[in-house]
Amino acid sequence: MNFTTTRRETFGLAAAASLAALLAPRMSFADEAAVTAEIKKLYGDKPLGSGKIKLDVPEIAENGLVVPINVEVESPMTDADYVKAVHVYADGNPLPGIVTYRFTPACGKAAASTRMRLAQTQNIVCVAEMSNGNLHMAKANVKVTIGGCGG
Secondary structure (H helix, E strand, O other), X not given: OOOOOOHHHHHHHHHHHHHHHHHXXXXXXXXXXXXXXXXXXXXXXXXXXXXXXEEEOOXXXXXXXXXXXXXXXXXXXXXXXXXXXXXXXXXXXXOXXXXXXXXXXXXXXXXXXXXXXXXXXXXXEEEEEEOOOOEEEEEEEEEEOOOOOOO
């Protein structure tokens, strides 16, 4: 077997790979309407209040592969009044849903943090569901200088 390639063969392979990349369909991304549709699937037309959520994300993410996110919801976390769930969405990723956190009064505090991958500059939307059925929303924009999903 001969495993050596000529320069012409190498350039031919590179040209074929470039052509395949150009002809391949572009990855589609979620948008604001997709995030709204996901929220509507869970909660219908319930009103979304503001406040109560502290959403801490960087304004500029130099690398979209590891963007830190911290979420904290103001709540006494008692049996009568607590945060049931927190959903985090991104309107510029292939799928809008990033993470869902579930809480109980035993948690003591409705706070969580993680790192997420962002493909491009986009909005991060956070929805908190309270035990009484009320919903609260917070939104922040993150400018991504190097994409985390192949960009």
